[in-house]
Amino acid sequence: MIKEFHEKLINQEITSEKLTEDYFDKIEQKDGEIQAYLSLNKEFALDKARSVDKKIKKGEEIDLLAGIPCAIKDNICVDGLRVTAGSKILENYVSPYDATVIKKLKEEDAVFLGKTNLDEFAMGSSTENSAYQTTKNPHDVSRVSGGSSGGSAAAVAADLCAYALGSDTGGSIRQPSSFCGAVGLKPTYGLVSRYGLIAMASSFDQIGPIAESVEDAAIVLSRIAGGDKNDSTAIKSAETVYENCLTGDIKGLKIGVPKEYFAGVGLDPEVKNIIEDAIKKYEKMGAEIVDIRLPSSEYALATYYIIMPCEVSSNLARFDGIRFGQSIEKEAVINENLILQDIFFKTRAKYLGKEVKRRIMLGTYALSAGYYDQYYKKAQKVRALIRKEFEKAFDKVDVIVGPTAPTPAFKIGEKTQNPLEMYLADIYTVSANIAGLPAISIPCGSARIEGKELPVGLQLMGKWFGEERLLNAAHAFEIY
Amino acid sequence: MLSKDEVKKIANLARVEITDDEAAKYSTELSDILGFVEKLNEADTEDIEPIAHITGAKNVTRGDKVVEYSDETKDNIIKNFPEKKDRFDKVKAVF
Numbered sequence: 001m002i003k004e005f006h007e008k009l010i011n012q013e014i015t016s017e018k019l020t021e022d023y024f025d026k027i028e029q030k031d032g033e034i035q036a037y038l039s040l041n042k043e044f045a046l047d048k049a050r051s052v053d054k055k056i057k058k059g060e061e062i063d064l065l066a067g068i069p070c071a072i073k074d075n076i077c078v079d080g081l082r083v084t085a086g087s088k089i090l091e092n093y094v095s096p097y098d099a100t101v102i103k104k105l106k107e108e109d110a111v112f113l114g115k116t117n118l119d120e121f122a123m124g125s126s127t128e129n130s131a132y133q134t135t136k137n138p139h140d141v142s143r144v145s146g147g148s149s150g151g152s153a154a155a156v157a158a159d160l161c162a163y164a165l166g167s168d169t170g171g172s173i174r175q176p177s178s179f180c181g182a183v184g185l186k187p188t189y190g191l192v193s194r195y196g197l198i199a200m201a202s203s204f205d206q207i208g209p210i211a212e213s214v215e216d217a218a219i220v221l222s223r224i225a226g227g228d229k230n231d232s233t234a235i236k237s238a239e240t241v242y243e244n245c246l247t248g249d250i251k252g253l254k255i256g257v258p259k260e261y262f263a264g265v266g267l268d269p270e271v272k273n274i275i276e277d278a279i280k281k282y283e284k285m286g287a288e289i290v291d292i293r294l295p296s297s298e299y300a301l302a303t304y305y306i307i308m309p310c311e312v313s314s315n316l317a318r319f320d321g322i323r324f325g326q327s328i329e330k331e332a333v334i335n336e337n338l339i340l341q342d343i344f345f346k347t348r349a350k351y352l353g354k355e356v357k358r359r360i361m362l363g364t365y366a367l368s369a370g371y372y373d374q375y376y377k378k379a380q381k382v383r384a385l386i387r388k389e390f391e392k393a394f395d396k397v398d399v400i401v402g403p404t405a406p407t408p409a410f411k412i413g414e415k416t417q418n419p420l421e422m423y424l425a426d427i428y429t430v431s432a433n434i435a436g437l438p439a440i441s442i443p444c445g446s447a448r449i450e451g452k453e454l455p456v457g458l459q460l461m462g463k464w465f466g467e468e469r470l471l472n473a474a475h476a477f478e479i480y
Numbered sequence: 481m482l483s484k485d486e487v488k489k490i491a492n493l494a495r496v497e498i499t500d501d502e503a504a505k506y507s508t509e510l511s512d513i514l515g516f517v518e519k520l521n522e523a524d525t526e527d528i529e530p531i532a533h534i535t536g537a538k539n540v541t542r543g544d545k546v547v548e549y550s551d552e553t554k555d556n557i558i559k560n561f562p563e564k565k566d567r568f569d570k571v572k573a574v575f
Contacts, residue, residue, distance in 0.1 A: 080556075096556035190535045203533060232540035233533075302517040313494060320495070322571055327562035329572065340572045341495075349497035357496055361487070362510055364494040375517070380530035382523045387534065420512050436534030464535075 001162055002216045006064050009056060016049035016056075016067030020111055023069045027113070027160050033141055035133045036155040038074045039082055040114035045069065048111045055109070064219050064243075066109035071161035073152050074115035075122055076207065077196040078102050081112075085198045086120040086130040086148075089325045089351035099196020100231065101165060101207050101224040108223055113161050116151030120353045121316065122172055122200045124148050125425040128416050129355045136412070137179060140452040143409040146176030146425075152210045153180040163211040163220055167197055169204045170304055171405075171429025174441035177210055178404035178457025181443045183474070184210045185217045188465045189436035190235045192221075193228035201311035202233075204304075204433040214442060214475040218242035221467065236465055245468040246475040251286035253473060255279070256397030260297040266424060268407045274445035274456045275403045278477070282401070285480055287473075292393050292400070296386045297431060303386065304430040305423060306366055306379035313363030316356065321347030358419060387435045394463045399473050403428055404441040404457035408449060428459060438462045442474045481511045 008014045024042060031037055052067035072078060075085040077095035079102075084090045098106065105112075119129035127135040127150035135145040138158040145154040149166030153176035156164050166173040168186035177184025185208045192207045199205060209220035219242070226238025257279060262272060283289050321327030321343045328346040338346075352360070366375035393400060406427055415422040432439035444458035458477070462470030482490075484503045487510065491498045498506065563570040 093560055094556065096553050096560070190537070229542050232542070233535065233537060235535060235537050235540065296523065299520055299523050302519045305513060306517050306520070317495075321562060323562075323569060324560040325562070329562045338572055340574045343572055344495040345497040348495055352496070357494075357498075358506065358509060360494050360496065361490045361506060362513060365482070365486075365490045365510070365514075368490070368493060377530050378520050378523075378525065379517075380532055381525035381528045382520055383534075384528050384531045385523060385525060387531065388528075419509055420516055423513075423516075434534075 001212045002064055002068055002219050005068050005162060009067050010062065012056065016052040016111065017046060019067065020045050020049040020069050020113070023113055023161060030158055031160060033136060034138055034154050034158050034160070035135050036116055036151045036158065036160055037071070037114045038084060038086070038117050038132055038151065041081060041112055045111050045113055048109065052109050052111070063108040065105065065223060067111060068162045069111040069113045070105070071113050071116045071152055071155045071164040072102070073118055073149050073164070073166045075118055075167060075198040076102060076165060077198070078112060081115065083115065083198065084132070085122070086118040086132065087351070087353065087356070088131045089319050089347070091326055093325050097196065100193035100228045102196065104224050116149070116155055116164060118151055119148035120356050121198065122148040122167055122169055123312070123355050123359055125171070125175055125422055126410070126415065127151065128412065129353060131353055134412055137409045139181065139454055140409065142411060143454070144179065144412055146179035146405070146409060148172040149210060150176045153177050153182050153184065156180070156182045156210050156212060163209055163216050165207055165224070166210045167205060167207050168433065169200050170308060170433050171426045173208050173210060174429050174439060174457065174459060175405050175425060177441045179409035179455065181446070181455030182210050182212065183214055183217050183440065183442050184208065185221060185440045186432060186438065187221060187225065187467060188438040190233050191225050191438070191465060191467070193226070193231040193234040195228055195230035199315040201308040202315060203311060204308060214440070214471055214478050215243055215246055217440070218246060218471045240468060242467060242471055246472055248472070248476045248479050250282070250473055250476040253287045253399065254290055254397040255282055255287045255473070256290050256292040256393055256400040258292050258294040258297065258400060258402060260294050261402035261428060264406070264427065266406045266427065267403065268447070270447040271403055271407060271456050274447065275458060278444040278458045279401060281477065281480060285476060290397050292397060294389050294393060296382065296389050299382050300386060300431045300434055301423065301427050303379045303382045303434055304426070306375050307383065309359040309363030310367050310376050311363070312359045313367065316360055319348065319352065320344045326351045355419065383434050386431060390435045390437060398463070398469055400461040402459055404459040405429070408447045408454035408456055432461050437464060438467050438470050440470060440474050442478060444477070482507050482514065
């Protein structure tokens with residue numbers, strides 16, 4: 001899609017202004033129902049589009065992404081725009097700076113249509129934890145879009161943007177992509193700078209593209225990847241042009257199929273069949289299918305639900321009503337008896353949502369005196385164990401495949417009463433975050449439920465910084 | 481099982497005011513989650529060193545230099561203060 005638009009732009013068959021206006025029209029028609037966007041950015045976007053049109057007219061060379069409209073998850077900072085992270089506590093917060101990924105996209109003259117919905121602070125698997133709205137699944141609006149990057153995935157699936165950025169801490173790019181029928185890539189931890197991404201769990205968070213095709217995801221990745229002095233964990237220099245690695249040839253590629261990903265309870269039988277068919281397809285394409293074991297997979301979700309809340313409890317301490325965001329302080333002007341500490345307690349009580357508080361408290365408990373060894377340290381050991389198992393597996397295979405999510409998109413409201421049940425939606429995606437591996441979800445079929453075709457995603461995991469091979473394997477499936 | 485009192489103690493450490501009803505609800509929910517993560521005790525981690533960071537990057541530092549931001553950026557930061565006096569962030573008394 002991106003290359004097509006680019007060709008049309010440079011051949012002057014369409015202007016970026018027209019392309020951008022068309023998207024705003026579509027958003028106006030459809031987003032009332034889908035609710036993918038939290039805020040739009042019309043003037044700013046059209047200004048940018050017109051400036052790209054000028055460059056084209058002058059015959060200047062432009063990047064593949066120049067003049068092409070995209071959507072940004074609303075936990076990524078854009079200078080001068082509101083960034084809510086889906087929370088009431090940041091309702092009026094206007095970012096004074098650009099995230100590194102935004103800076104990089106601006107250098108390529110990308111057009112930002114608006115900011116997309118998410119679960120509050122990216123904590124959730126359905127966008128139902130957003131303090132503002134629930135994003136509907138474009139394939140069946142009675143169902144969730146998935147989460148937390150549900151707004152970005154739904155916007156791509158409903159063609160309300162050409163591509164989008166999401167963030168993935170435990171599956172937040174891949175699971176909504178699976179539910180909405182989009183391509184979603186979580187890069188290797190350390191490939192893309194997290195500077196300007198509102199932190200949830202810093203040792204897991206990565207920004208990545210959600211797009212219509214693997215090629216589009218690769219094009220975006222090439223432009224957002226690379227080391228950054230503002231993020232000491234972004235350690236990889238940016239040299240690879242990922243879209244040039246998509247040969248579609250996977251003869252001899254060794255694909256590992258972990259027994260554990262198909263044995264677990266909760267895997268929908270129809271999803272299981274679709275994934276098994278996809279694996280057969282790979283075999284026909286000339287890949288070698290290898291049975292592998294990842295026995296510690298059963299601990300992945302529990303490991304995640306200790307380490308993640310610990311990091312959350314620390315990262316979200318900054319939302320205290322003092323330097324930015326909503327604050328009870330304004331109301332406290334009247335009540336002279338309140339002291340500083342009351343501002344913390346009351347601001348956080350009023351403006352943070354239930355799931356966010358639940359995770360802050362869980363993390364605070366796990367890190368508190370007497371429990372640190374039992375929970376946090378133990379989880380960090382299991383994390384090392386899980387990583388080791390992947391190292392061993394990748395000695396034998398090039399990529400690992402399985403389902404992205406255990407089910408297709410579930411009904412709105414179906415899992416909101418039981419937090420633990422919602423957490424199980426992440427069961428296949430968290431391992432990649434725990435081990436820091438790159439992983440992609442691509443559409444591989446659909447399940448017919450209540451008369452609607454619901455997309456099912458295939459997850460492929462690659463070696464650390466092995467995005468080239470991973471994307472090529474995904475691309476080969478897509479074009480087969 | 482986390483008691484209501486324990487939940488209140490944690491909420492206090494986390495600086496979140498909670499009501500009695502909320503404490504009761506969180507006590508059940510947090511206990512469920514803690515019950516679930518108990519699973520980790522089955523994992524044999526006898527000779528495993530814990531890791532806090534996945535890429536193995538060590539001591540990545542930057543120069544200790546002051547970066548001057550534009551007046552516009554500074555103003556935009558100040559605009560986000562919930563309460564201010566002139567260009568200062570105004571807060572309540574500590575005690």
